[in-house]
Amino acid sequence: MKSKLVICFNIICCSTFLFGCWDQTLLKDVTLIKAQAFDVGTDKNLIKTTISIIETDSNVKIPSGNVILSAEGASTRDTRTNLDEEVSSELFATKNQITLISSDLAKQGLYALLDANFRSPLSALSAKLVITDGKAGTILHTKPENTPLISDYLSDLIDSEEQMGVVPVVDLQRALTILYDDGKDLILPRLTILDGLVGAQIAGTALFNNNHMSGTLNTDQTSLLLLLGDNKKSAHRLTRKVHSFSSSSLYDYITADVMKAERSLKVARNDNNMFEVQIELTLKLNVIEYPANHLYKKQVIASLNEKLSKQLTEEANQILEILKESKCDYLGIGRQVQARYNSSWKSMNWKEVYPAIQMQANVKTEIETHGIIN
Known part of the structure; x- marks a missing residue:
């Protein structure tokens, strides 16, 4: 009984030192x-x-x-x-x-x-x-x-x-x-x-x-840039023109979701002491719309992969040129130069060097699935 009284007394004493929040701001x-x-x-x-x-x-x-x-x-x-x-x-x-x-x-x-x-x-x-x-x-x-x-x-x-x-x-x-x-x-x-x-x-x-x-x-360029930047937190959908049929333009396009993207980015120096950047991007695709059909044929898949790979590679390299012209190092090339060539980094003005570096991208597509038909 005595111990219970002591506990109650301590609780009452401690409660006297409890205050409200002194810097509170009420929503009202x-x-x-x-x-x-x-x-x-x-x-x-x-x-x-x-x-x-x-x-x-x-x-x-x-x-x-x-x-x-x-x-x-x-x-x-x-x-x-x-x-x-x-x-x-x-x-x-x-x-x-x-x-x-x-x-x-x-x-x-x-x-x-x-x-x-x-x-x-x-x-x-x-x-x-x-x-x-x-x-x-x-x-x-x-x-x-x-x-x-x-x-x-x-x-x-x-x-x-x-x-x-x-x-x-x-x-x-x-x-x-x-x-x-x-x-x-x-x-x-x-x-x-x-x-x-x-x-x-x-x-x-x-x-x-x-x-x-x-x-x-634009939006198409941004989506591809995010893939070049190894963005794995979002879904990506690509719509591209792969044919020029005379009957209807509706049959000219293919739309595919990126199921998986694998990217490698390498920074090196060439014989002229200039930095070179090589980006390899492989996209595993699921075709969700292709009115031209016949995706059950291996030669059709091979032809589409070839066309998409060529088109996306050209677009990727155009994007890299825009980045250099804008002096926007979104891909973090400077981070790699700073880490691997730190002594050179300290003596250079990266924003003057960056537009002159050689950057090359290669995009390869692999159509793996194409819906429940064909």
Whole structure:
């Protein structure tokens, strides 16, 4: 009995030293930003920030729509301060789902726009990071059907294309890691606005040279680049023209899913002391559409493999040239040079050397399955 009394006494004493969280912030006291967009302001030296916050039904306290606000300032943090003056409670970006940046602004530099997000412990570092063709803020004004919240619509759109291997998986945290990497560059998804402001569409990717946007790729090129980059986390689907039948163009195309991709990348020096890069990519394919048929014939499979291999090899080498012209080292060639030729790395300006290196890709396709017919 005495021991029980001692235990109870200790519990009561200890409980007197328990306090609530001293730095807590209640949701009822803040306004949550769900999406944000950055554009060049009316003055080229100003930044325009557009945000989407949730409009709620006061009776049932559920999201019912978007409230779109904009403000200009000397920096992104300055625009946030100006936006705070337009709402009745403090703005928080802890639930931000997507950050949009116009291509015009991205060409000027990416880091300065994101510095405030990187420094704040309350930022949502898992938010998607996307470049827009045209005004980024305008996309937040689009009215997609059956999706009341623009932040959910854009986030789901990017998610679905990431899963299909059409765009890379990049959030604020991953972007920061690559921005500080001297041996690798960033690529980001690109969005364009649909006519009539009914929604947005994936346009491909934006290429970056260090901190600045320096080029673009379309969706087909991006999907192939991700395969060249040994991306194994996404599905990939390829549609290519392999015939020129006069009867109907519907019979000219083949669509296949990549079942497995095997890639090797080798960096070496030649006799002229120049770096050479050789990429070998083998794609195991499952044909999911081929109206021309006769896939049961070995000679048809062999012919298709030959055509696809040649076509994809040409496309891959065109992509490598675009990367060099844009000084975008997405494949991380610099990382390998830094690791294997460190003494040379320290004495060179990699961004000057990179466009001059020799890069060659060879893509081989192997059709393994083709559905339940033939």
